[in-house]
Structures are given as C-alpha cells and as structure tokens.
Amino acid sequence: MTRPFFLAILLVLCCLAGHQSQAQQASISTSKSGKTVTPSVTPFKQGVIMRNGKMVEVNNQQSTPLTETKRFPNGSTVTPDGVYVNRAGQEIQMTEGDRVDIIGVFSKTPVIINESTVVTGDTAALRNELQQAQQLQTRLELLQRKRELLEQKNTLLESAAQNKTKSKELQKLDADLAKIKQQLTQAEGKKQ
Known part of the structure; x- marks a missing residue:
C-alpha cells in the first residue's frame, strides 16, 4: 500500500535532482512587512x-x-x-x-x-520542473485511484465467487478501471 507511494516520491526526487543544476540559476524570495x-x-x-x-x-x-x-x-x-x-x-x-x-x-x-514574492534568474528550468512535478503528481493520484479500484475489485471478486449477484458492481469497477487506464495513457502521451 505504501510501496507505490514511496516509489513515486523517490521518482520525483530523482527527477528533481537531475535538474538541480539548472534550477540553481533561479531564486525565489518572499518578504513580508507589517505596519x-x-x-x-x-x-x-x-x-x-x-x-x-x-x-x-x-x-x-x-x-x-x-x-x-x-x-x-x-x-x-x-x-x-x-x-x-x-x-x-x-x-x-x-x-x-x-x-x-x-x-x-x-x-x-x-x-x-x-507580502511580495520575487523570482529572479532563469525561470525556464523552474517552470519545466514544476510541470514535471505536476505531471508526476497527476500520475501518482491516478495510480493511487487505480490501486483503490483494484482492491475493491478484488474484494468483490472474492465475494462474487461465493455470490454471483455482484456482477453489476464488478462491471462498474471495470469501467472505472478502463477510464483510469485511459487517463494514464493520456498522461504518458503528454509527458513525451
């Protein structure tokens, strides 16, 4: 259950580490003042x-x-x-x-x-990293949803083996899984 989440976080960190040298050229500073x-x-x-x-x-x-x-x-x-x-x-x-x-x-x-936030330097690298992080976050959310649906399907299949009346629920889960698979495929297409 936590393994896919850990792997996704590790993947994000590896991607960010690869682009760290580019991101060091840009800086973000925030200042607050009150009266x-x-x-x-x-x-x-x-x-x-x-x-x-x-x-x-x-x-x-x-x-x-x-x-x-x-x-x-x-x-x-x-x-x-x-x-x-x-x-x-x-x-x-x-x-x-x-x-x-x-x-x-x-x-x-x-x-x-x-309150003001100032971004200086080459922001293109930061923008690219942000887009990659957002894509990874979307993929992670889709994978987590897929895992949840598969767990539900597994539970229904176990009970369906004993009781055949759950077929409509299984069909709905299969349809939801197909949608998630399609979204993952689209996310992969955008990434490349």
Missing part, C-alpha cells in the same frame, strides 16, 4: 491597551501602568501581564496594540501586511 496602526492614528481615549509590551490604563489621554487586575462592567478582566479573560472564561494573550474599552470589549490590533 501596526498606532493609537496616534486611531486615538484611544479610555480603557486598557498594551503599549511597548506593557499594559497601560488610558483615561482621557492620561496613561498609567496597570498594576492590578482590572474588572470591566461586562464581566471581563485584564491582568497586568496582558491576559484578557472574557465573561465566558476564555483567555486571550494580548499583543502590542490590543485594547479593551471601558465596557470590556476586546479589540485586536489593526495591522496592514504587505
């Missing part, structure tokens, strides 16, 4: 906020460090180490910029994230 919307952009007038890693109580533009657990009207609490516990008892570890208003409603930090 937290700070309280100066979105003013926060009353409640508790995490600033510079510390819990701070804000009251009309005056900030004081939170030194003891604060209970809010809705039943939630915030501890000085930044753990928000809602009235249902669910705990949330607050992060930079997270805030709780004077009623006790928790708000996550608004964050703007920019």
